[in-house]
Amino acid sequence: MTQFELGMWGWQALYLFEAFILSTSIGVERQARHKDAGTRTHALVGVGSALFVIISKYGFMDVLSSNVKLDPSRVAAQIVSGIGFIGAGVVFTQRSHVRGLTTAASIWITAAIGAACGAGLFLPALVCTVLYFIAVLLFPALMRLISPHLGYNDVLRLRYVDGHGTLRLILSVCAAHDISVEGFATHKPKNDKAQSAGGERIVSANLEIRGRENAELISDLSDLDGVISVTRIDGNE
CATH class of the missing domain: 3.30.70.260 (ACT domain)
Structure with a gap:
């Protein structure tokens, strides 16, 4: 095992840890609001997405050759469609109202944040996490301020x-x-x-x-x- 491989594995472990921290923070907010998808679901979605991206980037390096060429985005691209099955599980209709859309969106954005961490894009993942909390914590307060006029x-x-x-x-x-x-x-x-x-x-x-x-x-x-x-x-x- 070369020093390069050890260093690469260290970075991959760091990417997974970053995905775990950011996705768990979103899960804590959802669980505090007593939603169906809480800390464990979001943490697993974020870490799983990060791992899929890492597999897509590094998992097939041993089979590459002049005769074998791979698209490193193919595995990661399936996260977008696959995460919809989990999101659909928390959306339901009650009378004429649709419930669970925000939680489904939080699972979707958690998958994106995990994928960004897996790709080594930590700063965009961190910014996206901050924007999530702005949307779910500050927007309701803003709506209460302007609701007398709407x-x-x-x-x-x-x-x-x-x-x-x-x-x-x-x-x-x-x-x-x-x-x-x-x-x-x-x-x-x-x-x-x-x-x-x-x-x-x-x-x-x-x-x-x-x-x-x-x-x-x-x-x-x-x-x-x-x-x-x-x-x-x-x-x-």
Whole structure:
């Protein structure tokens, strides 16, 4: 084994380690948001993509000759199409809404970052990782700033006492605030802990709304008789 081969192997190990660090950081953000694809999935996608690129670059050097010529991009090119199968597994449709697109995109960009690390393009991989966090962390805050001037989508989680016309009152308050209800998914827990002190059933519901942001909406919903809590949840998928 020559000194050149040892040095090349050392760089390849460094590329894999870089891919692991950057892809894991993206996975941590997804897992913190309780998404289906978390730290392990992103780490494996990033390292796997890096290894495929390394194989594509160095894995066939022993068979090269004047009669054998290889395209070093052929193996790496299959990452783009192959990663779509994983991304498709986290995308699903609920009513008329598509969920999981951001997580699917994070898996896709993680594969690209891993491939860049495998190719030795560490700076573009690092910049791409930084841009990812700008998109998922700063863009939602920016949208909250400009949403008073634009129509927006939001998701509210409500807990209320069932059987007292509370749902009708909730929809009436939304209409009074010029908020349209795009979806309303309810869940009635069957365990005893879900019941109030008076033995009445507590309903948990996700209310998908569209309209101009109104700070008084949550306050007015919370003041309704029978409503226990109203919270805004992260609709970023």
